Amino acid sequence: MKAKDYLMRTWRFEADIERKLKERERLHLWLARGLEETPPEERDKWRGVEKEVAALSAELEGDVLAICRAAREVKTLIDGVEDLRYRRLLELRYRHYMRWEAIAQEMDYELRHIYRLHHGALKCVQARLGDGEGGRPSLNVTRTEAHNTAVHSAGQ
Numbered sequence: 001m002k003a004k005d006y007l008m009r010t011w012r013f014e015a016d017i018e019r020k021l022k023e024r025e026r027l028h029l030w031l032a033r034g035l036e037e038t039p040p041e042e043r044d045k046w047r048g049v050e051k052e053v054a055a056l057s058a059e060l061e062g063d064v065l066a067i068c069r070a071a072r073e074v075k076t077l078i079d080g081v082e083d084l085r086y087r088r089l090l091e092l093r094y095r096h097y098m099r100w101e102a103i104a105q106e107m108d109y110e111l112r113h114i115y116r117l118h119h120g121a122l123k124c125v126q127a128r129l130g131d132g133e134g135g136r137p138s139l140n141v142t143r144t145e146a147h148n149t150a151v152h153s154a155g156q
Contacts, residue, residue, distance in 0.1 A: 003125035007074055007094040013067040017060065024056045071095075080128055086121035089114065 031049045038046065074094055081087040085107070092098045092106060104111045 001129065003122045003129060006077070006129060007090065007125065009070045010067055010074060010094070011097065013063065013070055017063050017067065020056060020060050020063065024053060024060065027053045027056065077125060077128060081121065081124050083121070083124065085117055086124055089117050090121050090125070093118070 027049060031046060031053060034046050034049070035043055078087055078090045078095065081090060088107060089103060092103045093100075098106070100111060100114055104114045107114065109117070
């Protein structure tokens with residue numbers, strides 16, 4: 001998996017969770033309105049909707065656990081980056097979801113320099129990810145190895 005894709009997993013998870021939360025809210029409102037307007041003896045027809053809302057809620061719980069795991073993995077990966085500028089940039093972008101312009105302002109760099117730093121930071125992260133078993137990344141690369149790989153790659 002490419003470093004950028006790995007780091008952006010939490011963004012994708014959060015977008016999916018937001019979509020599911022809106023769907024659950026819509027179903028809740030529809031269910032409440034339907035139950036309110038339906039005579040008590042006919043409310044059994046709403047049981048299917050109740051089951052769907054419960055299933056969606058259970059799915060959301062799993063998604064929230066997955067995003068927590070992914071966020072923890074991303075934090076561990078970013079914390080392993082030795083170069084403080086790279087680490088700060090990665091934190092601002094992939095943990096705080098800041099826009100490039102805001103990152104440049106926060107770090108007091110020109111936007112073009114932020115893009116160059118980002119490229120170097122991604123090389124460092126990619127070296128740290130390595131090739132994991134079964135398609136999962138391996139975080140067994142030490143901080144020094146990742147830094148040396150990034151510095152060597154940047155010099156070419």
